[in-house]
Amino acid sequence: xxKIEWAMWANEQALASGLxxxxxxxxxxxxxxxxxxxxxxxxxxxxxxxLLEYPRxxxxxxxxxxxxxxYCFTVCVKSFGPLTRNYYVRAFLHAAICxxxxxxxxxxxxxxxxxxxxxxYLAAAxxxxxxEPIVPRKDTVRPPPADIKNPPxxxxxxxPPETRRKRVEDLEGxxxxxxxxxxx
Amino acid sequence: MANWIINxxxxxxxxxxxxxxxxxxxxxxxxxxxxxxxxxxxRHLLGSALAWARAxxxxxxxxxxxxxxxxxxxxxxxxxxxxxxxxxTMRKQLDKNISFHKLVAYMIALMxxxxxIAHLINVEWYNNSRRGSYDELSTALSNLExxxxxxxxxxxxxxxxxxxTTDINAQQTPTYFVFTSIAGLTGVIITLALxxxxxxxxxxxxxxxxxxxxxxxxxxxVFFIGLVIHGxxxxxxxxxxxxxxNVTFCRGRSSDWGRIPQCPVPQFKGGPAQTWWWVIGPMVxxxxxxxxxxxxxxxxxxxxxxxxxxxxxxxxxxxxxxxKMEVGQYVFLNCPQISQLEWHPFxxxxxxxxxxxxxxxxxxxxxxxxxxxxxxxLPEGAQGPKMGVDGPFGTASEDVFxxxxxxxxxxxxxxxxxxxxxxxxxxxxxxxxxxxxxRKIYFYWICRETHAFEWFADLLQGLEKEMEERGMAxxxxxxxxxxxxxxxxxxxxxxxxxxxTDVVTGLKQKTNYGRPAWDKEFEQVRKENPTSVVGxxxxxxxxLAKILGKKCAKYSDxxxxxxxxxxxxxxx
Numbered sequence: 001x002x003k004i005e006w007a008m009w010a011n012e013q014a015l016a017s018g019l020x021x022x023x024x025x026x027x028x029x030x031x032x033x034x035x036x037x038x039x040x041x042x043x044x045x046x047x048x049x050x051l052l053e054y055p056r057x058x059x060x061x062x063x064x065x066x067x068x069x070x071y072c073f074t075v076c077v078k079s080f081g082p083l084t085r086n087y088y089v090r091a092f093l094h095a096a097i098c099x100x101x102x103x104x105x106x107x108x109x110x111x112x113x114x115x116x117x118x119x120x121y122l123a124a125a126x127x128x129x130x131x132e133p134i135v136p137r138k139d140t141v142r143p144p145p146a147d148i149k150n151p152p153x154x155x156x157x158x159x160p161p162e163t164r165r166k167r168v169e170d171l172e173g174x175x176x177x178x179x180x181x182x183x184x
Numbered sequence: 185m186a187n188w189i190i191n192x193x194x195x196x197x198x199x200x201x202x203x204x205x206x207x208x209x210x211x212x213x214x215x216x217x218x219x220x221x222x223x224x225x226x227r228h229l230l231g232s233a234l235a236w237a238r239a240x241x242x243x244x245x246x247x248x249x250x251x252x253x254x255x256x257x258x259x260x261x262x263x264x265x266x267x268x269x270x271x272x273t274m275r276k277q278l279d280k281n282i283s284f285h286k287l288v289a290y291m292i293a294l295m296x297x298x299x300x301i302a303h304l305i306n307v308e309w310y311n312n313s314r315r316g317s318y319d320e321l322s323t324a325l326s327n328l329e330x331x332x333x334x335x336x337x338x339x340x341x342x343x344x345x346x347x348x349t350t351d352i353n354a355q356q357t358p359t360y361f362v363f364t365s366i367a368g369l370t371g372v373i374i375t376l377a378l379x380x381x382x383x384x385x386x387x388x389x390x391x392x393x394x395x396x397x398x399x400x401x402x403x404x405x406v407f408f409i410g411l412v413i414h415g416x417x418x419x420x421x422x423x424x425x426x427x428x429x430n431v432t433f434c435r436g437r438s439s440d441w442g443r444i445p446q447c448p449v450p451q452f453k454g455g456p457a458q459t460w461w462w463v464i465g466p467m468v469x470x471x472x473x474x475x476x477x478x479x480x481x482x483x484x485x486x487x488x489x490x491x492x493x494x495x496x497x498x499x500x501x502x503x504x505x506x507x508k509m510e511v512g513q514y515v516f517l518n519c520p521q522i523s524q525l526e527w528h529p530f531x532x533x534x535x536x537x538x539x540x541x542x543x544x545x546x547x548x549x550x551x552x553x554x555x556x557x558x559x560x561x562l563p564e565g566a567q568g569p570k571m572g573v574d575g576p577f578g579t580a581s582e583d584v585f586x587x588x589x590x591x592x593x594x595x596x597x598x599x600x601x602x603x604x605x606x607x608x609x610x611x612x613x614x615x616x617x618x619x620x621x622x623r624k625i626y627f628y629w630i631c632r633e634t635h636a637f638e639w640f641a642d643l644l645q646g647l648e649k650e651m652e653e654r655g656m657a658x659x660x661x662x663x664x665x666x667x668x669x670x671x672x673x674x675x676x677x678x679x680x681x682x683x684x685t686d687v688v689t690g691l692k693q694k695t696n697y698g699r700p701a702w703d704k705e706f707e708q709v710r711k712e713n714p715t716s717v718v719g720x721x722x723x724x725x726x727x728l729a730k731i732l733g734k735k736c737a738k739y740s741d742x743x744x745x746x747x748x749x750x751x752x753x754x755x756x
Contacts, residue, residue, distance in 0.1 A: 004393045012383040020379070027301050033308045035355040056388075065388055105358035106304050109372065113379055 005059060007087060007129045010120035014094060015053040017117050021101060021110030022046030028106035035104040042107040045097050049114065052077060052084070058132040066134055078133045085132075087125035094118035194277055199287075202250075206243050206291065214239035222422040224431045225325055225344060225450060229313050230306050237302035238420065240295035245462040247295070248411060251288045252466035254281035256473040257577055258480075279578060293382060296375060303371070307347075307358045314347045315354060324438035328449065344452045346419050366417035374410035377403040394549075395526065408467060411459055418454025425451045477527075481518055481572030488540045490559055490568055495635040496547040498556050499533075501540045504573055509536050510582065511608045512601040515543065515575030522554045527574060531600040535607035541576075544600065544639055581605060583752055585612065585620050587719030591709060591749075593732065595630045595724025599640055602627070602723065606660075610647055613659070624716075625660045626709055628700055630724070632668030663705075669697040702731060706739040710747045720751045 021042045028039025055074040058064045077084045084090070095118040101111030217223055218235035227234055254260070260278045312318060313326040326345040352360050362368030383389075384400035423429070425448065434440075434447035442449045489501040509532055516527040528551055534542035547553050558569055584590055584605050594602045606627070612620035631637060644662060651659055674697065709718060720736055722729055736749035 004396060008392065009384055009389055009396055012386050012389060013380070016379060016383050023297070023301070024304070027304055031305055031308060033304075034311070034358075059392075062392060102359075104355065105307060105362055108359055108362075109300070109375060109379075112372075112376060116376075116380070 005061075005129055006120055006124035006127060007057060007131070008059070010087075010117050010124055011053055011056060013120060014049060014114065014117035017094075017098075017110055017113035018046045018049030018053060020046075020113055021049065021098075021107060024101070024106040024108075024110050028104060033104065033106060038100055038104040039106055041100050042104075042110060045101070046110065049094070049097065052090075056134065057130075058134045060129070060132075064134050070134070071136065074133045074135070077131075085130050087121050087129055087131065090131075091118045091121040091125055094121065194274065195280060198277060202287075205246065209242045209246055210239045213242040220422070221431065222424065222426060225423055225435075225452075226421060228435075229318075229322055229325060229345065230309055233302050233305040233309065234420075237299055237306055240299040240302070244292060244295045244299065245459050247288050247292050248408070248459070249462040249466050251285060251292065252463075252470045254285040254288075256469055257281070258473055258476045258574070259469060261575075261577055289382070289385075293378065296378060300371070300375060304358075307361060307368075310345050310347045311354070311357050311361070314345055314350060314357075321435055321438050324441070325450075328452070341418070342449075342451045342453065344421050344423075344450070346417075346421070365419065367414055367419045370410040370414040374407045374414065377407045377410070381407070395523075398526070408463060412457070412463065415457030415459050418456075421452040421454045423450050423452055477574050480574045483573075485571045485573050487568045487571075490562065492556070492559060493544070493639040495638060496556055497637075497639055498545045498552075498559055499542060499639060500545065500568070500571075501534070501542045502571065502573065503540050507541060507573070507576075509534075509541055509576045511536060511584070511604045512581035513576035513578040513604075515541070515573050515577070517543070518572035518574070519551075519555060519558075519569055520572070521558065521569040522551055526551055527572075528552075529577075531604070532576065533600055533603035533607075535604055535611050537608060537611035544603070546597075581721070583719065584721055585609070585622060587717060587750070588621055589624045589626070589709070589713045589716045589718040590622055591626045591628070591705075591718060591720040593628045593630070593720070593722045593724060593728070595722075595728055596632070598723030599629055599631065599637060600723075602629075603640060603643055606643070606647065610650070613656075624658070624713065625662075626705075627660060627662035628665065628705070629662060630665040630667060630700065630728075633666065663700070664695045665700050666695055666697050667699055702735045706735050706749070710739055713747055715745055716747060718747060718749045720749055722752075 023046075025039045025042030025044075025046055027033075029036050029043065033039060051073060054067060055070040055077050056064060056067055082089075094114050098111040098114035098118065101107035101114070214235045216235075217238045218227070218232055223234065260281060264275050264278050310326070313322040316323045316326075326347075328343045328345070330341045330343050330348075346365065347357065347361050349357070349360075362372065381401055381403050384397050390397045423431075428448050429441075429450045430446065431450075434450075437444070437447055441447050483504060485502050485504045487500065488503050489499075491499040491501075493499060512531070514529050514531045516529050518527045530543040530545060532541050533544045534540060545552055545555060547556055562568060581601065584592070585608075592602055592605065594600075606625075609620065609622060609625065611617075613622075629637075629640070641664075647660060651657055720732055722732055733751045736751040740748045
């Protein structure tokens with residue numbers, strides 16, 4: 001299991017947790033449950049976690065697969081610099097966010113799932129992983145090598161005209177094999 | 185269109201039947217709980233949230249029963265073997281087992297979500313009723329005491345509202361109730377297990393870190409144990425003294441219950457757990473499956489030959505007692521020296537006529553790299569590390585032998601089953617096996633670069649030589665297409681264009697560069713075989729399958745005396 005980037009799984013888990021928090025929050029608010037304020041918080045927290053986790057990180061090794069339309073999110077997340085790049089920050093952030101979810105039944109599952117995601121992110125951070133934005137590759141047009149600009153000044157070296165003419169007596173020694181017979 | 189029906193019709197039918205059963209179960213149980221008289225009082229407290237929780241529960245029972253079956257691969261092999269009579273289309277459905285497993289998993293996830301949301305509402309409304317937030321009837325129902333007084337027997341209780349305490353903080357009561365009742369606690373645990381299983385099964389994780397996926401997936405053990413225990417709490421409660429207590433008359437007289445003869449106190453009880461009826465069969469089958477895999481793993485496998493081909497391709501020729509294979513099947517290999525728990529699938533490249541079976545293993549990850557390393561450090565002639573073999577699996581590709589003329593198209597790694605097929609065709613041809621109706625084969629090999637497939641080029645060379653010796657040089661016509669060529673390749677080929685054999689592969693047939701021009705190829709086949717039925721077989725990407733399907737339709741003649749192409753979309 002040496003080559004695993006734990007952050008990839010943590011990312012999936014955190015995104016799922018965000019959605020579960022969001023769903024639990026919506027149920028709590030729509031049903032006007034006791035403690036619906038916690039549910040309202042869970043909606044905001046769920047949306048925030050989803051936005052943060054939607055853009056996938058570039059993998060250290062191997063091809064990275066983007067989520068559809070993640071580029072705008074990448075730009076937003078990138079702009080926070082070290083806060084979003086560092087997984088220790090994310091681990092503690094998720095741990096902190098998930099706590100209020102535990103005060104109401106509808107959001108408890110989201111809280112526990114986010115807590116698990118936080119633990120996996122901690123493992124990723126300890127292993128030295130960090131978040132890297134996936135930027136679209138700009139294919140730079142390679143400038144053609146300089147010497148293409150200059151056509152050759154001299155014609156290519158050719159043997160003298162006598163040897164160039166097809167000699168019927170000595171086909172082996174001829175320098176060329178003319179497709180069209182050369183008339184003297 | 186006709187081709188679609190032949191290739192996908194049975195699958196579509198099975199999915200329609202499955203969906204119909206799901207819908208039926210949902211609606212049946214929904215109306216059972218939404219209209220049943222014994223639940224009138226329960227519905228007064230819960231509304232239709234009761235039915236919305238029970239209907240997905242029924243669908244969940246059904247799907248949890250189904251989900252274990254497609255992954256019992258030995259059981260599937262047994263079914264496949266017993267149904268040799270029942271047509272290939274039926275047996276081919278067994279090859280789509282993992283797709284079905286995923287579909288059932290999606291349904292389980294969806295129904296879990298609905299079930300859980302409905303129960304959140306149920307718990308909240310039970311809590312509110314308990315605290316008198318609703319009308320008089322609700323409060324009266326919730327206040328019903330446990331008349332029986334027999335604390336040991338859960339099902340002898342007579343109350344309706346399972347929330348019995350009011351001492352705890354009102355906001356925390358639902359959480360407290362969930363975590364102290366059997367149904368609630370098991371529900372949370374198995375939902376958590378399900379979420380972890382799902383997040384580690386996402387395609388990115390599965391394809392990159394199979395071990396995380398595989399080990400986390402074993403949480404299904406927790407899932408099933410919790411699932412069976414989940415319904416044992418007698419929480420869904422119905423009235424059982426309906427004859428004595430007429431609901432329509434008594435519901436407005438809750439203060440008189442027990443005081444007037446027409447309205448004795450309504451008595452409630454919960455139903456027994458039912459899930460285990462549904463899942464016990466598949467659970468037992470799955471346990472058999474794992475035991476069988478373990479037994480197979482302990483069976484002795486000896487190495488007949490170990491060959492290290494160029495470009496880090498390892499060929500293993502193995503012998504196992506009682507092992508019988510068909511063309512195009514695959515096996516799972518396990519090497520305890522590398523990893524105790526991992527089994528990896530490999531298509532077999534030997535023919536059934538040989539007295540051993542062989543796999544060609546390419547360096548493609550942790551496990552394969554370690555295996556190649558181990559083999560490289562083995563002394564000459566020594567036996568390799570202990571290997572467990574499970575299989576063979578997969579629908580055999582015997583259709584290939586039924587056609588007079590066959591067009592075989594192998595793209596990239598898809599060329600592997602064709603090694604088995606070509607060898608088998610050659611063996612059958614040599615002994616004039618009557619099962620072999622093939623007289624002419626066109627083989628198209630398309631790959632980006634031949635590096636990992638030099639062993640296949642060697643196989644073709646060997647076949648080429650044998651056929652020339654027997655004067656059967658035109659039995660097999662093969663063309664190799666290198667799609668990953670660059671200017672360097674082109675220059676190299678141009679310089680050596682005079683040579684007899686191809687510079688890249690050493691074969692008599694020259695390598696073509698780029699993708700095949702299928703129109704030309706089909707034209708050529710049609711010209712050379714004006715009256716035959718041609719079977720086209722592909723092992724490669726779906727895009728190519730679409731193209732070939734179209735060409736087969738285009739070049740087939742309506743006149744049955746002329747050439748007709750049949751496309752077999754195989755997933756070897």
